[in-house]
Amino acid sequence: MLNRNLENLIYHNTVKKTVYKTSVSIIGLQEKVNKLILKKSVLENIIEIIKSRYPIEACGILLGKISGEKAFALKAIEINNILGSTKSFWIDEKEWMDKILKAKKQGLEYLGLFHSHYRDSVIPSMNDMERMIECPEEIWLILSYSPPEKIKYAAWRLDEKGLGLFKIDITIE
Numbered sequence: 001m002l003n004r005n006l007e008n009l010i011y012h013n014t015v016k017k018t019v020y021k022t023s024v025s026i027i028g029l030q031e032k033v034n035k036l037i038l039k040k041s042v043l044e045n046i047i048e049i050i051k052s053r054y055p056i057e058a059c060g061i062l063l064g065k066i067s068g069e070k071a072f073a074l075k076a077i078e079i080n081n082i083l084g085s086t087k088s089f090w091i092d093e094k095e096w097m098d099k100i101l102k103a104k105k106q107g108l109e110y111l112g113l114f115h116s117h118y119r120d121s122v123i124p125s126m127n128d129m130e131r132m133i134e135c136p137e138e139i140w141l142i143l144s145y146s147p148p149e150k151i152k153y154a155a156w157r158l159d160e161k162g163l164g165l166f167k168i169d170i171t172i173e
Helices: 040-053 093-105 126-132
Strands: 009-013 018-022 035-038 059-067 070-079 109-117 139-144 152-158 165-172
Touching: 035 040, 035 139, 040 059, 040 070, 040 109, 040 139, 059 093, 070 093, 070 109, 093 109, 126 139, 126 152
Parallel strands: 035 070, 035 165, 109 139
Antiparallel strands: 009 018, 059 070, 059 109, 139 152, 152 165
16 A cells, blocks of 8 residues: 655755655545535635636645545645646646645645646546556546636546546535
8 A cells, every 4th residue: 555644755856956855744544535525715716727827727736624535625726837738737846845835834734636627528638647646545626618618627536556536526615
């Protein structure tokens, strides 16, 4: 079983040759999560981000709390898509880590990522699936947006071995 408790996470930024070390857990109990409770204001914030970046894929992190099999998304923070592409995204790992650690200090847990698809699909692409394997239990909230169509969304995760793709139920509160 993969060790999802990253107690001595070492992040190495190969561009600047800088090592960041932390003793906080970033990914915890996601392998048990089968339901995402998304605050309406968080969803509205994500939609604003996606519309403002269209047709570029927008991306960011989901933060909140995990209780049993439920993840409560209380906040979403945009992260720059350094590819600036309409077909894929890539995040700066330092920006990702910095935002997670800042949220951790505020008492929030890292739940996973959100990103947009410009096409009419909320199913993870092959690129998405490859990226999901890096942290299999994290939640991936995918939203499709293609004006004037309305936004569709779905949440996904892989099992702890990275073998099975699961759709997670979403409740908006």
